[in-house]
Amino acid sequence: MLSRTAENLYWLARYVERAEYLARTIEATLRVTALPSAYIGKTNEWDSALLTAGVSAGFYQVYDKADEYNVIEYLSFAPENPSSIRNCIESARLNSRSVRTALTSEMWDTINSAWIDLQKVWGKGAKTREELANFLRFVQETSLRFDGSAYRTMLRNDAYWFSRLGFHLERADNTARILDVKYHVLLPEEEHVGGPLDYYQWTSILRSVSALTAYHWVYRETLKPWLIADLLIPNDSLPRSLASCYGNLVRNLDQIGVAYGRQGAAQRHARGIRNRLEHSHMVDIFQHGVHEFIQEFIVDNSRLGEIITKQYLI
Amino acid sequence: MAVAFDEMNGPGGDVRLAYLELSRWLKETPADALEYRRQEAELLFRRIGITFAVYGDAEAQERLIPFDVIPRIMSAKEWAILERGLKQRVRALNMFLRDIYHGRDVLRANVIPEDLIFHNPVFRPEMNGQDVPYDVYVHIAGIDIVRINPENFFVLEDNARTPSGVSYMLENREIMMRLFPDLFARHRIAPVERYPDELLSALRSVAPLSAAAEPTVALMTPGVHNSAYYEHSFLADKLGIELVEGRDLILKNDEVFMRTTEGLKRVDVIYRRVDDDFLDPLTFRPDSALGVPGLISAYAAGNITLANAVGTGIADDKAVYSYMPEIVKFYLGEEPILKNVPTWRCREPKDLAYVLDNLGELVVKEVHGSGGYGMLIGPAATKATIEAFRDKLKRDPEGFIAQPTLALSTCPTCTEAGLAPRHVDLRPFVLTGSNHVTVVPGGLTRVALKEGSLVVNSSQGGGTKDTWILDE
Numbered sequence: 001m002l003s004r005t006a007e008n009l010y011w012l013a014r015y016v017e018r019a020e021y022l023a024r025t026i027e028a029t030l031r032v033t034a035l036p037s038a039y040i041g042k043t044n045e046w047d048s049a050l051l052t053a054g055v056s057a058g059f060y061q062v063y064d065k066a067d068e069y070n071v072i073e074y075l076s077f078a079p080e081n082p083s084s085i086r087n088c089i090e091s092a093r094l095n096s097r098s099v100r101t102a103l104t105s106e107m108w109d110t111i112n113s114a115w116i117d118l119q120k121v122w123g124k125g126a127k128t129r130e131e132l133a134n135f136l137r138f139v140q141e142t143s144l145r146f147d148g149s150a151y152r153t154m155l156r157n158d159a160y161w162f163s164r165l166g167f168h169l170e171r172a173d174n175t176a177r178i179l180d181v182k183y184h185v186l187l188p189e190e191e192h193v194g195g196p197l198d199y200y201q202w203t204s205i206l207r208s209v210s211a212l213t214a215y216h217w218v219y220r221e222t223l224k225p226w227l228i229a230d231l232l233i234p235n236d237s238l239p240r241s242l243a244s245c246y247g248n249l250v251r252n253l254d255q256i257g258v259a260y261g262r263q264g265a266a267q268r269h270a271r272g273i274r275n276r277l278e279h280s281h282m283v284d285i286f287q288h289g290v291h292e293f294i295q296e297f298i299v300d301n302s303r304l305g306e307i308i309t310k311q312y313l314i
Numbered sequence: 315m316a317v318a319f320d321e322m323n324g325p326g327g328d329v330r331l332a333y334l335e336l337s338r339w340l341k342e343t344p345a346d347a348l349e350y351r352r353q354e355a356e357l358l359f360r361r362i363g364i365t366f367a368v369y370g371d372a373e374a375q376e377r378l379i380p381f382d383v384i385p386r387i388m389s390a391k392e393w394a395i396l397e398r399g400l401k402q403r404v405r406a407l408n409m410f411l412r413d414i415y416h417g418r419d420v421l422r423a424n425v426i427p428e429d430l431i432f433h434n435p436v437f438r439p440e441m442n443g444q445d446v447p448y449d450v451y452v453h454i455a456g457i458d459i460v461r462i463n464p465e466n467f468f469v470l471e472d473n474a475r476t477p478s479g480v481s482y483m484l485e486n487r488e489i490m491m492r493l494f495p496d497l498f499a500r501h502r503i504a505p506v507e508r509y510p511d512e513l514l515s516a517l518r519s520v521a522p523l524s525a526a527a528e529p530t531v532a533l534m535t536p537g538v539h540n541s542a543y544y545e546h547s548f549l550a551d552k553l554g555i556e557l558v559e560g561r562d563l564i565l566k567n568d569e570v571f572m573r574t575t576e577g578l579k580r581v582d583v584i585y586r587r588v589d590d591d592f593l594d595p596l597t598f599r600p601d602s603a604l605g606v607p608g609l610i611s612a613y614a615a616g617n618i619t620l621a622n623a624v625g626t627g628i629a630d631d632k633a634v635y636s637y638m639p640e641i642v643k644f645y646l647g648e649e650p651i652l653k654n655v656p657t658w659r660c661r662e663p664k665d666l667a668y669v670l671d672n673l674g675e676l677v678v679k680e681v682h683g684s685g686g687y688g689m690l691i692g693p694a695a696t697k698a699t700i701e702a703f704r705d706k707l708k709r710d711p712e713g714f715i716a717q718p719t720l721a722l723s724t725c726p727t728c729t730e731a732g733l734a735p736r737h738v739d740l741r742p743f744v745l746t747g748s749n750h751v752t753v754v755p756g757g758l759t760r761v762a763l764k765e766g767s768l769v770v771n772s773s774q775g776g777g778t779k780d781t782w783i784l785d786e
Binding site (some may be wrong): 001002003004005006094097098100101105109112113116158162256260312313314 | 360361362537538543547548550551556557558559561562572573574575576
């Protein structure tokens with residue numbers, strides 16, 4: 001297939017996944033900031049929402065203060081934020097138009113209808129809490145529908161695999177970012193385990209990656225920071241864990257390698273990261289420093305993006 | 315202006331044969347049922363994303379072309395004449411182009427004046443002596459046809475560069491079949507769906523000799539912002555070929571390759587929907603970012619077929635158009651089956667004088683214009699517009715031709731005040747391959763939705779209809 005087509009499919013999946021993640025982050029932050037301050041401490045949750053979205057620098061060029069209104073506006077609707085939900089949806093639609101022929105009609109219909117519906121929202125924003133909640137839900141549903149359409153209707157060929165690569169790479173990046181920003185509340189050294197302060201921070205992390213219910217199913221325990229880290233990093237039964245994303249990335253890259261009859265740097269690099277995730281235990285990760293581990297992962301993950309681009313997309 | 319010929323209710327007011335069943339059906343069908351289906355059709359178009367962009371209109375980046383649910387119908391007999399006429403005309407166009415870029419017999423025989431060719435900006439000296447496979451220049455032609463009476467078909471314009479609209483012919487039919495299965499059951503309508511297959515086989519048949527046994531065809535688009543982008547992606551999909559942009563292509567040893575995820579892949583035929591000017595910045599406009607540097611050199615080396623060929627603009631120039639009856643006779647020795655609309659060439663002083671004296675009654679068009687831009691419709695224009703146009707015309711008479719304001723035929727159309735006659739034209743698509751010319755029975759019917767309006771162009775508020783050729 002055309003490199004440009006593959007590139008569009010890859011970015012299309014990334015944009016849709018990113019939009020969903022932003023919507024989840026806003027939702028989780030709204031929940032935690034609605035609590036009395038005794039429960040959440042003095043950290044500015046809106047500030048960390050910006051950090052997990054990776055748009056802090058851009059935000060402060062436009063706004064002085066990271067309050068609820070400004071941050072929601074910036075993350076959801078701001079045309080000047082390249083990663084706002086709005087721009088993600090707009091870019092996803094543009095990418096879809098460029099690769100109409102590689103999408104199934106169900107996928108196109110999902111993106112195009114969502115784009116048509118959201119034109120009304122862009123004009124006026126979300127005025128009330130209810131409108132905002134509806135909007136955030138709509139974005140998540142669009143992502144689910146898109147993903148479901150891709151899963152159920154696409155031919156299993158390179159078009160599908162490139163789209164999956166974008167999706168898993170973006171997911172891994174999002175999970176890693178939230179861990180990067182919140183790692184301090186996961187550190188076992190800070191010995192006020194079980195205090196209300198951390199408890200709500202933890203549920204907030206799990207909500208952002210839709211893993212709160214999953215946690216209880218997997219561990220059948222009250223929230224413990226190292227178990228949260230275990231769930232999000234090496235546990236491959238959680239779809240958004242780093243290990244699960246890398247299991248999929250390696251599989252999709254292998255499928256491409258088999259179809260094209262050759263492997264390359266992307267396959268090797270992905271396998272390297274997967275092996276590291278597979279063979280690390282939380283004890284080691286904590287000993288070597290969660291923060292360092294995550295930061296290294298973020299660099300490795302974006303490096304994989306570059307390698308895929310070089311090998312296939314240009 | 316005379317009362318226009320209505321294709322349903324003929325000159326005497328009697329329903330014409332081809333429309334009998336439709337007319338009965340219309341009487342049985344309540345108006346609100348029609349309105350409901352119309353809304354449904356609009357929703358379908360919007361969701362499929364069949365839109366076009368209007369240049370210079372930021373508000374309407376993506377607009378729908380209004381679709382009228384009342385079909386336009388022609389009998390098999392009418393179509394047979396039209397089909398023969400279209401094939402004849404396109405054969406002549408191809409022979410004319412071959413001649414213009416080679417021996418130029420037509421100029422030596424004084425059929426058309428030399429300076430009309432050599433001083434024409436769409437004449438491409440690069441094509442002099444350049445052979446193209448099977449001497450086919452215009453692989454895809456869109457010939458605009460109008461009627462003013464039941465007897466004759468007139469050609470209003472030849473589109474020999476990158477005619478668009480065929481996706482509407484195909485999609486209109488799909489949507490009509492979905493919305494009006496009952497109406498279809500009452501007619502026998504020639505299908506149009508084989509058009510993509512015919513197009514692909516025509517394109518493959520003209521692959522260069524150096525191509526592999528299974529030539530690779532690609533469709534080249536200027537990109538998502540082009541007004542006809544939907545059509546480009548639609549056709550690429552139907553043909554099962556890659557939709558490429560200039561940046562996807564690369565030249566190596568005068569061969570054209572596309573960048574794929576598996577490396578470079580040779581391309582043999584490009585169905586290009588990019589104008590000559592933008593094809594190759596090394597040969598044509600150096601500021602073009604849409605093209606492929608070196609493409610024309612691969613073309614000259616005979617390693618790539620471009621469809622349509624470079625330089626076909628000279629055949630759809632409106633001043634050259636006025637000579638088409640003579641051109642058909644010169645190359646084929648036959649009387650033209652399709653008539654030309656009488657045309658005054660403003661480049662000729664006598665004609666210019668007449669046109670200036672009668673601006674209020676005439677339609678004046680730019681010789682290189684398209685899309686209904688830059689034309690004057692005398693009877694519909696204000697005094698001031700006419701005077702402004704007069705100045706333009708005097709400054710550059712060579713740039714214009716004039717035609718009488720034709721009372722284009724009408725067809726019943728849904729309007730806010732119920733069914734009413736509206737003016738229509740027809741663009742059938744003529745395909746030319748290595749050894750045959752085909753026309754899929756049908757075409758794009760465009761309709762001027764405003765009462766009395768004669769401008770059918772989609773960029774100017776025109777709509778479309780499904781076109782039915784009855785199969786007897």
